[in-house]
């Protein structure tokens with residue numbers, strides 16, 4: 001789904017001086033109402049999927065086909081609360097608008113978007129929106145492409161500036177590609193695609209998972225299949 005008219009209206013601004021570990025979608029005025037793709041729609045539209053990076057950044061989100069600039073890729077639902085839980089790495093601090101100072105609380109394992117990693121040169125922006133479905137209004141973060149994203153690229157957002165990100169990672173290094181971190185493809189096995197398919201090859205991201213991870217993510221070792 002592409003909706004450049006709506007997303008172009010979003011005036012995005014990021015404050016550069018916050019001292020806590022937070023992910024922050026920020027905008028100047030009230031959150032707009034946007035129909036964002038659910039997990040199922042995003043999977044169907046772009047094949048976005050969660051894979052495991054091989055231990056460095058944990059899980060990540062990969063696009064399986066080209067996503068055009070300004071596309072609203074997926075939504076991340078949450079509830080707005082007053083205070084940040086500093087142990088929750090899945091929340092977004094809200095910097096602008098009527099909810100300024102509050103937190104959109106997210107939860108691990110709640111949707112594909114929860115696994116989107118930070119990149120210092122992110123290809124997407126996280127924007128606070130009012131989501132709608134037939135039954136209810138809710139708060140959400142829309143993940144919007146800032147540029148064209150190629151198939152097999154990781155979908156990333158910028159969590160904050162360098163200092164904030166380091167604080168957020170508890171002093172650990174940023175492992176994004178812009179900082180020299182490993183690309184998920186380095187851990188992938190490339191094989192020939194079966195003749196009956198229209199593809200030339202298939203990347204298999206196969207990573208040994210701990211028993212705890214298998215239980216947590218309800219899956220076995222192989223996390224990702226990316227067709228080329």
Ligand SMILES: C[S@@+](CC[C@H](N)C(=O)[O-])C[C@H]1O[C@@H](n2cnc3c(N)ncnc32)[C@H](O)[C@@H]1O
Pocket residue numbers: 056057058059060089090114115116117118119168169173174175176
């Ligand atoms: C919202 S979660 C993203 C999904 C996460 N990779 C997972 O496996 O659940 C945020 C956590 O991902 C990891 N992470 C995300 N981006 C990273 C990066 N650029 N470098 C290192 N770790 C990163 C950090 O551990 C961070 O606390």
